[in-house]
Amino acid sequence: MARTVGIGKQNYEKIVKNNNFYIDKTNFIKEWWENDDEVTLIARPRRFGKTLNISMVERFFSVDYANRSDLFENMNIWKEKKYQEMQGKYPVISLSFANVKENTFERAVLRICQIIADLYREKEFLKDSGFLAESERAYFTKVIDGMTEIDAIVSLQRLCSYMQRYYKQDVIILLDEYDTPMQEAYLNGYWNEIVSFIRNLFNCTFKTNPYL
Incomplete structure (x- = not known):
């Protein structure tokens, strides 16, 4: 059966499930993993495929997708036994700031807080x-x-601390559209305030986080 292109799709799982046309980028997983970096910034133009790549990485590593070899068995990454054994073995936090498009600093922080609160709700089983x-x-x-x-x-x-203790494994954080709040702040006149907040958030989340 001929494949359809599926324009605009950003969910890796749906692309594989629907057999949409897809250029195999799973070698990125190996390249990224073997670089052994604590933090990786992917700076590419809009519509370059960053969100789809993040979706792919999440489906590969996340414990929420354990035993989902069907998503990768026809891809390049599945040619190596080492990576077959890594699939679905890591706790992953995946979030996006794509919708943080507010006209005041207070509303931007509130929106980020809502995104984080939703993450905590997803992981509420950790509390008990x-x-x-x-x-x-x-x-x-x-x-x-x-x-x-x-x-x-x-x-x-x-x-990350809670998840590391529960899963006994370091955590992977995937953050998409990290710069959207900054762009909106520049356009709406609250640049200095958001820079201070984002700097502290990212410093704590990435630079000084011992659970990654």
């Missing part, structure tokens, strides 16, 4: 896993119910 102390369970609830700006800055690092 027995791996968290009482104070950590209280923090978990606080993030979901209404975190402060300071809470938001440390929230992703703390979530």
